[in-house]
Amino acid sequence: DSGVTQTPKHLITATGQRVTLRCSPRSGDLSVYWYQQSLDQGLQFLIQYYNGEERAKGNILERFSAQQFPDLHSELNLSSLELGDSALYFCASSVASRTSGRGTDTQYFGPGTRLTVL
Amino acid sequence: GENVEQHPSTLSVQEGDSAVIKCTYSDSASNYFPWYKQELGKRPQLIIDIRSNVGEKKDQRIAVTLNKTAKHFSLHITETQPEDSAVYFCAAVGLGGGADGLTFGKGTHLIIQP
Numbered sequence: 402d403s404g405v406t407q408t409p410k411h412l413i414t415a416t417g418q419r420v421t422l423r424c425s426p427r428s429g430d431l432s433v434y435w436y437q438q439s440l441d442q443g444l445q446f447l448i449q450y451y452n453g454e455e456r457a458k459g460n461i462l463e464r465f466s467a468q469q470f471p472d473l474h475s476e477l478n479l480s481s482l483e484l485g486d487s488a489l490y491f492c493a494s495s496v497a498s499r500t501s502g503r504g505t506d507t508q509y510f511g512p513g514t515r516l517t518v519l
Numbered sequence: 520g521e522n523v524e525q526h527p528s529t530l531s532v533q534e535g536d537s538a539v540i541k542c543t544y545s546d547s548a549s550n551y552f553p554w555y556k557q558e559l560g561k562r563p564q565l566i567i568d569i570r571s572n573v574g575e576k577k578d579q580r581i582a583v584t585l586n587k588t589a590k591h592f593s594l595h596i597t598e599t600q601p602e603d604s605a606v607y608f609c610a611a612v613g614l615g616g617g618a619d620g621l622t623f624g625k626g627t628h629l630i631i632q633p
Contacts, residue, residue: 403562434620444563444608446620459620491562495619507553508621510562 404428405494405511413517419480422514426473426494432456433475434495434508435467439488450475451497482518489513521546523611525624533632538599540627542609543591551612552585552592553621556605563608567594596629604631 404427414420426433435447437460446459450469461467464482469475479486491513495506522545532538544552550571555563569576569583569592576583582595596603606628610621 403564432619436621443625444621444623446622449620457620506619507565507568508619509565510555512562515560 403509403511405492405509407490407492407511407514409514410512411515411517413519414482415519416482416484418482418518419478420482420516422477422479422490422492422516424475424477424492424494424511426475426492427509430494430496430509431473432495432497432506432508433469433473434493435461435475435477436491436493436510437488438491438513439485441485442488444491447477479516484518487516487518489515521549521611521622523609523622523624525609525627527627528625529628529630531630531632532599534599534601536599538594538596538603538629540594540607540609540629541591542593542611542624543589544611544622545590546611547587547590549611552583553610554583554594555608555610555623557608557626558605566607599629599631601631601633604629 406425408423431452434449438444447461448467449456453469464480467477492511493508495508525542553568556566557563569585580597585592606626608626609624
């Protein structure tokens with residue numbers, strides 16, 4: 402168990418719908434990352450938050466957005482869902498961010514949310 | 520941004536033999552290189568990592584080597600066991616693109632033959 406929790410474990414929805422995925426980082430971790438894993442694209446970095454602020458964006462679609470709350474949990478919002486959005490979505494956390502001056506910290510992954518769009 | 524190539528995509532070895540997985544990266548400013556193991560349907564689990572000021576790191580049967588000049592790093596597993604069967608991913612963090620977002624290779628499916 403990495404200490405990172407994600408809910409729900411599974412999500413089945415229809416095209417055009419909107420869903421929210423939730424992540425709680427390990428105790429003490431300030432950085433949260435979201436990744437998408439699909440057979441086509443592999444494991445892809447979507448977005449990073451550090452202490453409530455967006456730190457970096459990867460291959461995140463405009464239909465997707467995220468936020469990190471004062472208690473440090475994070476939510477990933479996926480809207481106007483398409484069949485191709487079906488994937489495993491992982492959240493990871495680390496103590497800090499490179500730009501915080503601590504260097505690059507180990508990222509610990511949560512169990513993931515499996516999204517199926519029908 | 521960073522690009523990570525990983526080879527081979529599938530590796531089958533006899534139990535007890537060694538396995539080597541190789542990765543190359545494109546961003547010369549990258550300074551952190553973790554390896555993750557993922558079993559089917561489970562989360563990626565960190566097994567070892569190396570930072571750019573170190574050339575080699577070992578943890579029991581697992582070792583990682585880094586060649587910054589050639590921009591490649593490798594995972595070595597010795598005395599392989601059935602529980603080593605999984606998909607292994609290398610990753611790198613570069614200064615371009617996402618600040619700390621990992622760029623992953625495509626993965627290597629390691630099969631340990633009894």
